[in-house]
Each structure stands twice: as C-alpha cells, then as structure tokens.
Amino acid sequence: MLVTGLEILRKARAEGYGVGAFNTNNMEFTQAILEAAEEMKSPVILALSEGAMKYGGRALTRMVVALAQEARVPVAVHLDHGSSYESVLKALREGFTSVMIDKSHEDFETNVRETKRVVEAAHAVGVTVEAELGRLAGIEEHVAVDEKDALLTNPEEARIFMERTGADYLAVAIGTSHGAYKGKGRPFIDHPRLARIAKLVPAPLVLHGASAVPQELVERFRAAGGEIGEASGIHPEDIKKAISLGIAKINTDTDLRLAFTALVRETLGKNPKEFDPRKYLGPAREAVKEVVKSRMELFGSVGRA
Numbered sequence: 383m384l385v386t387g388l389e390i391l392r393k394a395r396a397e398g399y400g401v402g403a404f405n406t407n408n409m410e411f412t413q414a415i416l417e418a419a420e421e422m423k424s425p426v427i428l429a430l431s432e433g434a435m436k437y438g439g440r441a442l443t444r445m446v447v448a449l450a451q452e453a454r455v456p457v458a459v460h461l462d463h464g465s466s467y468e469s470v471l472k473a474l475r476e477g478f479t480s481v482m483i484d485k486s487h488e489d490f491e492t493n494v495r496e497t498k499r500v501v502e503a504a505h506a507v508g509v510t511v512e513a514e515l516g517r518l519a520g521i522e523e524h525v526a527v528d529e530k531d532a533l534l535t536n537p538e539e540a541r542i543f544m545e546r547t548g549a550d551y552l553a554v555a556i557g558t559s560h561g562a563y564k565g566k567g568r569p570f571i572d573h574p575r576l577a578r579i580a581k582l583v584p585a586p587l588v589l590h591g592a593s594a595v596p597q598e599l600v601e602r603f604r605a606a607g608g609e610i611g612e613a614s615g616i617h618p619e620d621i622k623k624a625i626s627l628g629i630a631k632i633n634t635d636t637d638l639r640l641a642f643t644a645l646v647r648e649t650l651g652k653n654p655k656e657f658d659p660r661k662y663l664g665p666a667r668e669a670v671k672e673v674v675k676s677r678m679e680l681f682g683s684v685g686r687a
C-alpha cells in the first residue's frame with residue numbers, strides 16, 4: 383500500500399531497524415525492488431531522482447505510484463535530492479508520498495528558508511519531507527562537492543534546523559559519499575558524531591551514499607568487461623552500527639546499478655547472437671532483486687511490513 387515516508391521511518395527509528403530507499407529509473411528496477419519487498423515482507427522506499435524523472439517521465443512516475451498502491455507491503459514513493467521548490471511541486475503533483483529538498487550546499491539560513499517552504503507545501507497535501515544538513519563528498523548527479531568543502535553535520539545545528547523547518551527526517555553527512563569511490567579501504571564513518579546528532583534530533587535520520595560496493599560485484603563487473611577503479615563502499619558493520627544509533631532510511635543506488643550492468647554485460651558477452659532485450663534485461667532484473675533482498679536483511683527490515 384502507498385504510505386508516506388514518515389509512516390515507514392517513524393516505526394523504523396522507534397524499533398531500531400533501517401528501511402532501504404532504492405533508486406529506480408525504469409521498469410526492471412521497480413519490479414525488482416517491489417518483488418524483493420513483498421517476498422521479504424519488508425517496507426520499502428522507491429526513490430526517484432530528478433534525473434530519473436527526466437529519463438522516465440510519466441511512464442515511470444505513473445508506473446511507480448500505481449505499483450506502490452497495489453503492493454502488499456508499505457511503500458513510499460520518494461523524490462531523491464529535489465533541488466528546487468518547483469521540482470518538489472512536480473513530484474507532489476505525480477502523487478509522491480515523500481519528497482527530499484536538498485539545499486545542503488546553501489548557507490544555513492537559505493537551507494532553513496527553502497526547506498520550510500517545501501515543508502508547508504508538502505504537509506498541506508499530506509506528504510512528508512526529507513531535508514539535508516551538512517555536505518557529502520563525491521558526485522551526486524547535479525551536485526559535485528569536493529572533499530575540502532565536505533562539511534559534516536553539526537549536531538547542535540541539526541537540532542535547531544529540524545525545529546525551525548519542521549522537516550520530518552534528516553539526511554546527515556557523517557563521512558559517506560555518493561558513488562563507487564567512498565574512500566580508501568574501509569571508508570570513515572563518524573559514529574560518535576551520529577550519536578550526538580541522534581540525541582538532539584528525535585526524527586528518523588537518513589544515510590546517503592550507503593552502498594556497500596562489494597568486491598565480488600566489482601570483480602563481476604570487471605570480468606564482464608566493465609571498467610572501474612579502486613571502488614569501495616560502506617562496510618556492513620558500519621551500516622548496522624549507524625542503524626543502532628538512529629539511521630532509519632538507507633539510500634542504495636550504486637549497488638543496484640553495478641549488479642544490473644554487470645549482468646547485462648555478462649549476458650550479452652556470453653550470447654553475442656542475442657538481440658531480444660528480455661534475454662539480457664531479465665537476468666539483470668533478478669540480480670537487482672537479490673541485492674535488494676540482501677540489503678533488507680542487513681537493515682533488519684525483513685518481516686516488518
């Protein structure tokens with residue numbers, strides 16, 4: 383059933399488990415994520431970035447909202463990294479039940495003002511809001527923040543920010559970054575900082591850049607002809623610790639992309655004569671579903687629907 387992000391995340395934070403927010407921009411990812419959620423009896427958040435909205439248009443948004451309504455588990459449809467008020471309005475118009483306004487690259491007062499404005503509009507139509515304070519390193523589709531500017535979230539600022547904006551959940555910067563290159567070896571996660579934030583912010587907390595980028599997946603991608611450098615992601619133990627400290631929403635995109643693309647490359651490589659898209663998109667869809675199921679097990683959301 384289609385529910386708001388807060389309905390899913392409030393319970394997750396209260397009961398100490400995490401819920402995956404999985405990015406989708408096509409039919410196969412959407413099916414894989416929802417099938418995994420139903421099989422694992424897990425709540426789930428389907429996340430569409432602005433790039434996904436541009437790529438898939440109404441074919442994507444109508445499909446995602448309709449399938450979420452019919453799903454046998456709680457599903458929120460979420461705008462990931464909304465960059466403007468207008469973009470959020472478009473998502474509200476499409477029937478999304480959760481929207482992120484990401485003004486974390488602006489100064490504090492601007493972030494507060496813009497976030498507050500979105501909260502008023504979204505709450506007026508029963509939709510809940512994710513905001514972000516602090517800056518992740520790495521490249522988000524339209525935001526490139528280089529290391530030196532990456533400012534981790536200040537706990538006291540976070541408390542004031544959430545009180546002044548009325549946002550429902552907060553994306554925090556505690557060392558993660560988007561994409562496949564999150565840092566040398568085991569990327570640094572500032573758990574003490576997270577603990578301080580969680581003490582001052584009772585709202586569900588969100589971890590961006592949470593993909594594991596598992597070595598076996600990186601190897602499989604390379605073996606199938608993919609090119610990728612020294613890739614690294616967030617260690618499962620760091621995810622579990624972050625959940626125990628107050629993270630309720632865990633954003634996963636890169637792992638799904640790697641799995642899907644590795645399988646497409648592999649299937650095409652093994653079957654050069656194949657030109658029925660179902661023959662290489664189908665196995666890729668299965669690979670995404672397996673990744674989603676294993677993430678749900680790690681987050682502890684299995685059986686929580």
Ligand SMILES: O=C(COP(=O)(O)O)NO
Nearest residue numbers: 561590591592593635636
């Ligand atoms: O934060 C993310 C995804 O992060 P990853 O690149 O680690 O999957 N989307 O908003």
Ligand code: NA
Nearest residue numbers: 461462463482
């Ligand atoms: Na988000």
Ligand SMILES: [Zn+2]
Nearest residue numbers: 560590591633
């Ligand atoms: Zn993100």
